[in-house]
Amino acid sequence: MNNIKRRICVVVTARPSYSRIKTALTAIQDHPELELQLVIAGSALLDRYGNAVDFIEKDGFKITAKVFMVLEGENPTTMAKTTGIGVMELTNVFYNLKPDAVVTIADRFETIATSIAAAYQNIPLIHIQGGEVTGSIDEKVRHANTKLADLHLVSSEDAKQRVIRLGENPEKVINTGCPSIDLAKQINSETKLNFNPIDKYGGVGSNLNWLDGYIVVMQHPVTTEYKNAKIQITETLKAIKELNYPAFWFWPNVDAGSDGTSNGIRAFREIEKPENIHFFKNMEPLDFLRLIKYSKALVGNSSTGIRECAYLGIPVINIGSRQNRRLRATNVVDVNCISNEIILATKKAISNGFYSSSEIYGNGSAGEQIAEILATEKLEFSKTITY
């Protein structure tokens, strides 16, 4: 009998990726036949982007290695170089950790570094959340990750069919649902917001009266249009200010253009002094979901609106092209990045109220399923296209 555990190395490079994988990490850690090797890299280590590493350690995970790799500049050139640094560094990490499999998550630009470092070293590569469709550089990266990966654990039936059409062996494509839905399920039975967001997380801006209803805003720059980031964020800021409804706003993550976005927010605050907006840098994942669950609507272009909000039934005003062609439930309304459109759609969403829960992105058991598959599936590092 062989009682050596499979070593599963998961690379988390950003705050949102952590939320997307957290329940799988727990399930891997708890699985008797798996050993978790957790690598925290990129913006997940950085104060400016919410210091995800602190939450991860607070959640009780032991971090096996940390990798600084984000080059300053927040433009397409530094994104590319960051990825190159990531390949160099992660290669070394895998070489020394000798994992039995490496897990790469979704489609952020730097995730391809994880994929290359594993695939080139003949380490079986598992890709989580492939097969979806969006715009921008994410689209290229996601499908390239698919072509480098040996096993695909996708979040929806739609994604599963697409990965198979990309020439992957159907036996190696499994729809587990998205682990982010597992978190949504955990808090879905709570009946009220069990913390005061401003007391607990500080942040800056007005001390809102949010008890009678509020919205949440989260808008990331769209990479290939990064010069327009400032203009776009300003449209949304104008809309939210004019709505004059209490709003909790989250700063964007690290992408080319986020300086434009950040500068846009700073400039708007300095000049317009909006009184109905409070800004947060970040929040523990569960608290973030709680905040959304008790909101009247989520405004912006975050994938949370597409995924977790489908399950939670929260109205979403989805702005612009960032989530183009991602599978949607009925809770999502798409608008252009134009102040008036945002205002109208948000008003309507607030008055319409909540939706029933949709399981298009899973039923809340993704983490458990992923761990079980990692423990039992045959791990390979060689494949050829099916056609």
Add this chain to the structure above:
Amino acid sequence: MNNIKRRICVVVTARPSYSRIKTALTAIQDHPELELQLVIAGSALLDRYGNAVDFIEKDGFKITAKVFMVLEGENPTTMAKTTGIGVMELTNVFYNLKPDAVVTIADRFETIATSIAAAYQNIPLIHIQGGEVTGSIDEKVRHANTKLADLHLVSSEDAKQRVIRLGENPEKVINTGCPSIDLAKQINSETKLNFNPIDKYGGVGSNLNWLDGYIVVMQHPVTTEYKNAKIQITETLKAIKELNYPAFWFWPNVDAGSDGTSNGIRAFREIEKPENIHFFKNMEPLDFLRLIKYSKALVGNSSTGIRECAYLGIPVINIGSRQNRRLRATNVVDVNCISNEIILATKKAISNGFYSSSEIYGNGSAGEQIAEILATEKLEFSKTITY
């Protein structure tokens, strides 16, 4: 009227890639609406791998930038890190050269560095020779390149259909044939070998009497089995020695395992002292094709056997899995890497004689077609999968 030329940046990272792109380089350089930016990188700069850079300069090309990026070690770990270094360096090169489009060639491991450096910087990426099928890491890299690229100039109808099935816009997939066939066409009308290979290129080993017939051998390591490289090359060496037929043998290129291959050759020479083999490090591309054209057969696993030999009608004994599933003409016989199989197949091929020319990899106008497409096709850097 706009008379600014499009700047086309082509990155050549290895000797064989140069042969594959040479006529396109000439056509780009000569095209009135194009400006060639030629970047030589990786093993193409290194003496140990045949110093392709010298041939390139001798052929009259002006080199815009050189990039050292090959990490020593020749194992999967250094292949991955080399790629990371390539991403960092090529990003810088493109940032400073500001090309209108970047061309990445085929499927060597480091070609994805070119793809990432271009795609992430929103530079339209043209991929040459995508859509084919092989084994090993090349397979993953080639299709990942396809998913990062915006325009696909493929070498066969088979490849074209496969790229389209991968979800690329059919209007962006064009079968130009392979530029390597252009070279084969150039020398196809010659009637005899117009140089003495040993006099012109030196090399080491026996001074063969090759005038009455000879074969050519070229066998690369198969990456994912690199520990077996030495065993495999020894099988072929034994076969060729036993055949006792004059043989010109080419050293392998830079891949994980090539040390195993090189060591295998060195050890065999030292111990077995084969008298019918002469070894070359490299040869000018046209001379290499001439040598093959007047040979009785090509033995090994080089893609030259699959492509140029199809057009030239030369019998090919294709060893092992490296060219698995690449489209073949009738000139190719597949054998396992077993001494006896190689001997039998080679004898049979020598006695059977030549084949008629096949145009499955093009008719010899690929270079011209590529240049014209680069001059006229709309250049874009954003796409979404077609399904």
Add this chain to the structure above:
Amino acid sequence: MNNIKRRICVVVTARPSYSRIKTALTAIQDHPELELQLVIAGSALLDRYGNAVDFIEKDGFKITAKVFMVLEGENPTTMAKTTGIGVMELTNVFYNLKPDAVVTIADRFETIATSIAAAYQNIPLIHIQGGEVTGSIDEKVRHANTKLADLHLVSSEDAKQRVIRLGENPEKVINTGCPSIDLAKQINSETKLNFNPIDKYGGVGSNLNWLDGYIVVMQHPVTTEYKNAKIQITETLKAIKELNYPAFWFWPNVDAGSDGTSNGIRAFREIEKPENIHFFKNMEPLDFLRLIKYSKALVGNSSTGIRECAYLGIPVINIGSRQNRRLRATNVVDVNCISNEIILATKKAISNGFYSSSEIYGNGSAGEQIAEILATEKLEFSKTITY
């Protein structure tokens, strides 16, 4: 007769380095026997650190190459990795530019990347502003730069003697004075502040009434104590607030700990809302000197207090250990980083008034002297210690 110009490659990696070298750049550019190759790298390219590149281009310099190399994190680990990236990138830049000599400036941590990239490639290396003494990592870097350099253009007689004691050939150590004094000389004859700082540069904070007198504050983190950066900056903030005298405050540059410093400033502003302080990110070098020239005192730990203020005769309250052991004129008073000490010393300095000009750091002709030396001095890349 040989009329080929010497190619002099100067690498500027940060805003303050630009001020330190500007007049030399002009003199090199104007010199008939020199060709300037100007490389802008590191934080000089970044918006967060004042975008020195914009000022450089506005000043009419043509930039030969730009190099992104600052890794995010602002801690000792990312400082080291930034330096490694710098070595890789600058090596490539020099390889392609083929300069006859490379100039590295002073002692910031990343300047050793310039030194290594030049020295290892056998390019004569000129070090500007060696031989001084401070605390922190700068101290190690400066003298290591000296040991890698072939020609030393120092800023004071004191520095010259120290470089010679370090075993350098006395003929290769020349006291030109500091180019920053050249700038101070240019504005020293003006009779009043010819611009309104807030109108011209914006910034944030109170709209001061500065016409009747103001001070300038500039305090950088001390690298080896970076965890204390926030505490230290808060002491100074408290002092300046309590003084209740109009103050123009400059954000710190990029060093490990500057996040602590920045956070300290942001937190203090949010809570204490100081009404006598206006904050700037950066200013054109000449305007910065003008602002200082008409101030009552400079408070902080900037080297400007030690150098330019010596020449301008401005009282300086120098805080903490950062400028330890740098040669001082009589205008400098040293205090510990304790609120009360800062207040007392500043009050006294304001009431005492200005000092007469000192030329310990040069007489304002450094740029011209540097260019002339670069044009005429024998350039070598090999040396041995003198003892």
Add this chain to the structure above:
Amino acid sequence: MNNIKRRICVVVTARPSYSRIKTALTAIQDHPELELQLVIAGSALLDRYGNAVDFIEKDGFKITAKVFMVLEGENPTTMAKTTGIGVMELTNVFYNLKPDAVVTIADRFETIATSIAAAYQNIPLIHIQGGEVTGSIDEKVRHANTKLADLHLVSSEDAKQRVIRLGENPEKVINTGCPSIDLAKQINSETKLNFNPIDKYGGVGSNLNWLDGYIVVMQHPVTTEYKNAKIQITETLKAIKELNYPAFWFWPNVDAGSDGTSNGIRAFREIEKPENIHFFKNMEPLDFLRLIKYSKALVGNSSTGIRECAYLGIPVINIGSRQNRRLRATNVVDVNCISNEIILATKKAISNGFYSSSEIYGNGSAGEQIAEILATEKLEFSKTITY
């Protein structure tokens, strides 16, 4: 009472460095208050340069981390870039290992990577074998290492005085002697060569009759003259061939130019077929010393001739500028790299016989002394020059 061991991280980047530090590694490993963290990097990992890593593991050392960092090309450009990669990689290694002190050895070009990675992260840096004098890039690197290091364990009184003159605190400069002498001492009491070099190590070339006397040759390229490497090695080859005395010859290490040296040797062998020379790639350190001890003379430019041979009393014909100004005992004769000079000096040395032992580089207890100092000396990471 604090019984936590000090973690001492030693970075070995090349085969010769291992010989230089081996007894110290053993003493650190055996010391009750020290924990050895052994990092093997650079050419020490590479087959082409003698695979030192195999000897290290065979000697019973546990390797904590391995770092591939040697860029192919063997020219000044790749030396510089290798160093940059080393800084990036070693920074990561130290960050994750958290050593209490880092040891950097001597003066090879890549040792400055260790120094920067440690010094910039505020880890106390111990430099072994500083303070000596040579030519070429080593000279610059060695003294730069001194200026980055906090504690200096030197090999001779001469070196100690030089480090102090470089401005280091005399209390931080300790003459332990060179650990390579410890090895020499270990084998000095043996009375005859206890192995057959050709049987045990293979190698290539003539099967010498060495029992009646032989010489050993070891000649490295001189970096700053790397284009001349081939010419230089050929002079020595001609001399040794003409001497017609049995000679064991060792291939050079990895430095810019070693390709020239290797090519020179290969070409000479192919054409001249010298019958009195047998070539080795490498040998276990003790066997190497044994081979020298029973030789009639050592010819070349290896530092072994200067150090170990002083202690062993072996005549040394030291060729060219590489060991310029290193402290010598009476056993060394210096010659130019001219065939006739080498022949004459070697003949004379063979006939003169052995020298009495000199302890200018230590008495054979360096390893023990180093370990004890590392266990007891105060470890600091901040310093200022003493003058």
